[in-house]
Amino acid sequence: MQSKALKPEEYFIKDEPYYQTVGDEIAIFEAAYRQSLPILLKGPTGCGKTRFMEHMAWRLKRPLITVSCHDDLTASDLVGRFLISGGETVWVDGPLARSVRHGAICYLDEIVEARKDTTVVIHPLADDRRVLPMEKVGEILEATPEFCLAISYNPGYQSVMKDLKQSTRQRFVALEFDYPDAALEAEIIIKETGIDTATANLLVKFAHMTRDLKGSGLDEGASTRLLVHAAKLIHEGISPVVACKTAISQAITDDADMMVAMHELSSSLF
Amino acid sequence: MPRPTLTFEEIIERLDVYFDAEFTFIKSEDAAELIIKQPRSIQDFILNLCKRISATNEELAFQFTMNSIRALEAMDQHMVEAWAMTATDNYDRKGLTPAMIVIRDLDNYVHTAHVNACGAVLDEEISILLPFVQGLSGRKLKIAEAEDNHAYTDTETIFLPAITALLEESKDNFLIYKATVAFHWAQIQFGTFRLPFDEVLDCDDPVTQLKKITALETIRLEACIKRELPGLYRDMQILKQKTTDNNEQTHSDNWQNVVDKLSAIDACVNDTLHCLELISDKQLPDSCCYQGVLKLDQVTDIMQKRIEKEKAYFRIALSELAKESLKKNKETTEDTDDNETTTFNIKTRNDKQQISNSLVELELEGELVAIPDHVKELMTSIIVDFGEIPPEHLHAAGPGEYDLKKYEDEMLNPDDVWQGTYHEEGAELYNEWNFKRQHYHKNWCVLRELEIEPKYDDFVEDTLDKHKGLLKSLRHTFEILRGEDKLLKRQVYGDDIDIDALVEAYADVKSGMEMTDRLFTKMHKEERNVAVMFMVDMSGSTKGWINDAERESLILLCEVIQILGDRFAIYGFSGVTRTRCELYKIKAFDEEYNDEIKGRISNIQPKDYTRMGVFIRHMTRIFNGVDASTKLLITISDGKPDDYDTYRGEYGVEDTRQALYEAHRDGIHPYCITIDEEARDYLPHMYGAANYSVIDDVTQLPLKVSDIYRKLTT
Ligand SMILES: Nc1ncnc2c1ncn2[C@@H]1O[C@H](COP(=O)(O)OP(=O)(O)O)[C@@H](O)[C@H]1O
Numbered sequence: 001m002q003s004k005a006l007k008p009e010e011y012f013i014k015d016e017p018y019y020q021t022v023g024d025e026i027a028i029f030e031a032a033y034r035q036s037l038p039i040l041l042k043g044p045t046g047c048g049k050t051r052f053m054e055h056m057a058w059r060l061k062r063p064l065i066t067v068s069c070h071d072d073l074t075a076s077d078l079v080g081r082f083l084i085s086g087g088e089t090v091w092v093d094g095p096l097a098r099s100v101r102h103g104a105i106c107y108l109d110e111i112v113e114a115r116k117d118t119t120v121v122i123h124p125l126a127d128d129r130r131v132l133p134m135e136k137v138g139e140i141l142e143a144t145p146e147f148c149l150a151i152s153y154n155p156g157y158q159s160v161m162k163d164l165k166q167s168t169r170q171r172f173v174a175l176e177f178d179y180p181d182a183a184l185e186a187e188i189i190i191k192e193t194g195i196d197t198a199t200a201n202l203l204v205k206f207a208h209m210t211r212d213l214k215g216s217g218l219d220e221g222a223s224t225r226l227l228v229h230a231a232k233l234i235h236e237g238i239s240p241v242v243a244c245k246t247a248i249s250q251a252i253t254d255d256a257d258m259m260v261a262m263h264e265l266s267s268s269l270f
Numbered sequence: 271m272p273r274p275t276l277t278f279e280e281i282i283e284r285l286d287v288y289f290d291a292e293f294t295f296i297k298s299e300d301a302a303e304l305i306i307k308q309p310r311s312i313q314d315f316i317l318n319l320c321k322r323i324s325a326t327n328e329e330l331a332f333q334f335t336m337n338s339i340r341a342l343e344a345m346d347q348h349m350v351e352a353w354a355m356t357a358t359d360n361y362d363r364k365g366l367t368p369a370m371i372v373i374r375d376l377d378n379y380v381h382t383a384h385v386n387a388c389g390a391v392l393d394e395e396i397s398i399l400l401p402f403v404q405g406l407s408g409r410k411l412k413i414a415e416a417e418d419n420h421a422y423t424d425t426e427t428i429f430l431p432a433i434t435a436l437l438e439e440s441k442d443n444f445l446i447y448k449a450t451v452a453f454h455w456a457q458i459q460f461g462t463f464r465l466p467f468d469e470v471l472d473c474d475d476p477v478t479q480l481k482k483i484t485a486l487e488t489i490r491l492e493a494c495i496k497r498e499l500p501g502l503y504r505d506m507q508i509l510k511q512k513t514t515d516n517n518e519q520t521h522s523d524n525w526q527n528v529v530d531k532l533s534a535i536d537a538c539v540n541d542t543l544h545c546l547e548l549i550s551d552k553q554l555p556d557s558c559c560y561q562g563v564l565k566l567d568q569v570t571d572i573m574q575k576r577i578e579k580e581k582a583y584f585r586i587a588l589s590e591l592a593k594e595s596l597k598k599n600k601e602t603t604e605d606t607d608d609n610e611t612t613t614f615n616i617k618t619r620n621d622k623q624q625i626s627n628s629l630v631e632l633e634l635e636g637e638l639v640a641i642p643d644h645v646k647e648l649m650t651s652i653i654v655d656f657g658e659i660p661p662e663h664l665h666a667a668g669p670g671e672y673d674l675k676k677y678e679d680e681m682l683n684p685d686d687v688w689q690g691t692y693h694e695e696g697a698e699l700y701n702e703w704n705f706k707r708q709h710y711h712k713n714w715c716v717l718r719e720l721e722i723e724p725k726y727d728d729f730v731e732d733t734l735d736k737h738k739g740l741l742k743s744l745r746h747t748f749e750i751l752r753g754e755d756k757l758l759k760r761q762v763y764g765d766d767i768d769i770d771a772l773v774e775a776y777a778d779v780k781s782g783m784e785m786t787d788r789l790f791t792k793m794h795k796e797e798r799n800v801a802v803m804f805m806v807d808m809s810g811s812t813k814g815w816i817n818d819a820e821r822e823s824l825i826l827l828c829e830v831i832q833i834l835g836d837r838f839a840i841y842g843f844s845g846v847t848r849t850r851c852e853l854y855k856i857k858a859f860d861e862e863y864n865d866e867i868k869g870r871i872s873n874i875q876p877k878d879y880t881r882m883g884v885f886i887r888h889m890t891r892i893f894n895g896v897d898a899s900t901k902l903l904i905t906i907s908d909g910k911p912d913d914y915d916t917y918r919g920e921y922g923v924e925d926t927r928q929a930l931y932e933a934h935r936d937g938i939h940p941y942c943i944t945i946d947e948e949a950r951d952y953l954p955h956m957y958g959a960a961n962y963s964v965i966d967d968v969t970q971l972p973l974k975v976s977d978i979y980r981k982l983t984t
């Protein structure tokens with residue numbers, strides 16, 4: 001089998017990515033897109049933000065360029081840099097510049113993880129100027145109406161260092177995401193994995209137990225993503241208690257006692 | 271057919287033989303008095319053992335018999351037997367006195383030997399049981415040790431026996447704890463205490479009546495557990511089989527009817543009341559190992575206080591919510607009548623399964639109101655008590671209607687904070703390392719951050735004057751340490767092209783050599799990305815010259831650190847026992863060094879004891895929120911971890927060592943400076959994970975710190 005290599009800006013999502021609507025997020029996103037407003041997705045990890053972006057890219061028929069931010073991400077990583085090739089220096093666009101050039105949706109995931117001086121390069125793109133200054137090449141890229149900037153941010157970290165600056169956040173239309181309520185979440189798990197309803201319901205119940213422990217020993221409860229992981233293992237024939245342990249408990253804590261307590265909770269359910 | 275119990279005469283007859291009463295003059299009557307009250311199986315068990323012991327020594331057999339009932343309350347029969355055998359074994363090897371000690375010191379025996387083998391000990395399992403019960407829905411419950419051997423709940427805390435050793439294997443004994451916890455959670459969650467006990471027990475035979483209620487509620491609650499926690503329900507059935515001999519109890523049709531009724535999905539306490547008349551006390555099943563007892567006297571008071579308190583808090587919260595929504599709608603609604611009470615509505619999104627909090631919504635004037643988390647928690651607890659939010663709770667409190675002080679005093683109980691059931695503003699919990707058990711005590715220490723009042727006196731000026739010379743040379747050293755911008759050349763990536771490198775590269779290519787990819791320049795701002803935290807011992811043992819030395823050094827250090835522009839913070843620490851660890855903020859990272867800070871340094875006073883680990887852990891937590899490439903934690907103390915309780919000697923040293931190790935693991939450089947006239951031998955061990963030095967002169971301190979700086983930051 002051979003996989004095809006495509007440039008991200010040429011890659012259009014063909015099949016509808018499954019996304020379970022929770023509220024009016026699709027309508028708001030579309031409205032913001034039409035008005036060329038940048039969008040901020042707020043919410044805990046694994047609650048469907050990335051999936052939502054894929055779904056919107058499909059809906060709006062635009063390529064989606066995703067950048068996972070990390071603390072070494074520099075402005076050049078986003079905008080572009082000179083490389084030496086065949087004895088000459090050539091300019092190579094970064095993902096942000098490429099998105100602007102091709103009218104793609106640029107999604108900066110976990111924006112607070114990026115260095116602060118990196119975050120400011122998106123400012124001119126995120127207000128009504130909609131331009132990307134490229135100082136190194138002495139150019140200014142102007143965004144077309146198709147281009148869309150979206151960022152995500154998890155307010156749950158509660159660390160002063162990891163807070164999004166006002167000057168950044170006030171440029172965005174904010175969409176709030178959270179774990180869907182029990183019935184919807186079970187449905188997502190079922191659709192994603194093909195697991196039976198009873199097991200899906202118990203998994204959701206287990207997730208709620210861990211979310212209740214947030215603040216009393218856990219930093220974060222189990223996300224929808226982890227439930228999907230556990231359900232996939234169960235679907236493969238792994239016992240539910242083992243699946244909860246390997247896919248959920250191990251992922252959310254390193255504390256030995258907490259791990260045992262979560263094991264006791266899951267074995268009480270299954 | 272169970273055999274009839276032995277009569278007093280029959281017991282005396284046997285004991286006289288075992289004790290050889292004719293010659294030893296042991297009074298069989300005293301022992302018989304105890305045995306007569308027991309069921310036949312217990313009588314046989316005791317007499318049998320008594321006989322075996324008497325073969326070794328009659329006096330020992332008598333003492334055993336006198337303690338046997340107490341022993342059976344504390345341990346199961348296997349362990350009582352083992353206990354008796356330990357005593358006779360001691361007699362054989364060491365004589366009567368040591369053997370008697372084993373019998374008399376029953377409590378100690380329970381705690382040590384056999385329990386270690388198979389029993390589950392609450393002290394060790396609580397760190398698992400507590401998150402377990404808090405993961406179950408509903409009110410956040412606490413767990414504590416029961417004074418006697420019976421589990422029960424007062425609706426806020428589940429009390430458990432210190433030890434569970436009913437079964438042979440420790441994992442089964444843990445399971446009994448777990449089942450007990452879940453059963454008492456179910457009592458609270460599914461409304462056992464909503465029963466009108468006063469009315470129901472107002473009868474001729476309240477003891478039997480309570481037994482009947484207990485039996486019926488057990489059926490109902492087990493059905494609830496079966497629905498909510500099917501996995502645990504299976505385990506509970508297995509436990510039941512393992513702990514009762516005759517597991518085949520045949521029941522009448524009538525009884526089966528009752529079971530069906532109480533197991534229905536919508537069964538509630540009213541059904542229990544209804545069934546009360548349907549059953550006779552003859553057909554009650556034995557109580558099982560996780561069922562515990564109902565201690566209603568423990569419940570009433572607590573429940574009443576809580577209901578009153580939560581109603582107050584809830585209604586005040588409502589009035590705040592009302593105010594907010596009023597603010598939002600200000601433009602539309604012009605005239606508002608302050609005197610009229612605002613009433614909320616409850617909307618339940620019906621999900622037949624069970625009323626759970628997430629399905630209850632608050633409505634004000636037809637509009638849904640977002641419920642903040644702390645109010646949600648209140649609502650959960652209220653629903654647990656009433657099964658709903660009672661209508662009279664839904665009127666927002668009028669101004670001045672409640673005096674919250676009354677409730678707040680109660681909330682300051684440090685033991686509550688320790689249980690982690692609520693978070694008092696500013697109180698934080700930390701683990702402590704127990705080296706003997708090689709594990710952490712969870713949430714062991716309660717730490718509060720306090721303020722120091724600044725004292726404006728001449729101390730700062732005097733200090734600066736006194737150490738003029740030293741200060742000058744320090745300034746010089748620190749100025750050299752200050753870094754500058756640098757242009758880094760020959761980088762793989764960079765902001766500009768390194769022309770020199772490029773020219774060379776061309777030359778290389780021309781002469782047929784491989785071209786390097788290091789062709790860029792990068793501006794590297796030698797920003798001193800250093801953060802330093804000083805942790806100053808404020809324990810009573812620093813009184814006198816050590817305290818003076820600490821304060822003087824801090825003043826000098828602040829002066830010179832300013833030169834570097836490094837971020838720094840200063841905290842003092844002291845306290846009494848693990849529930850009162852007090853941290854005094856002298857300067858936080860984000861505070862300017864100004865006159866007020868100087869005043870606080872001047873007012874650093876010796877307080878109580880030195881528990882070290884908890885403070886190092888707190889500093890580590892603060893540091894983890896600070897973005898700096900070099901983090902220095904400098905402890906200044908007199909070197910003796912010491913507290914009122916067991917934090918003395920090895921325990922304290924090991925916990926401190928562990929905390930330092932944790933800090934190190936989080937990328938912090940701990941450095942301990944001990945001001946002491948003579949170095950102690952434990953210092954190298956304790957500070958092994960860190961560096962340390964011992965000094966005896968204040969003037970050495972700033973010098974020492976500048977040394978550390980040079981070492982770690984350049
Ligand atoms: N609303 C939803 N619809 C469909 N799938 C979802 C939804 N929410 C979560 N998921 C599932 O959870 C997984 C993780 O979601 P993801 O979008 O990666 O989370 P995030 O980007 O918020 O961290 C997805 O792969 C999907 O399986």
Ligand SMILES: [Mg+2]
Nearest residue numbers: 809811880910
């Ligand atoms: Mg001391």
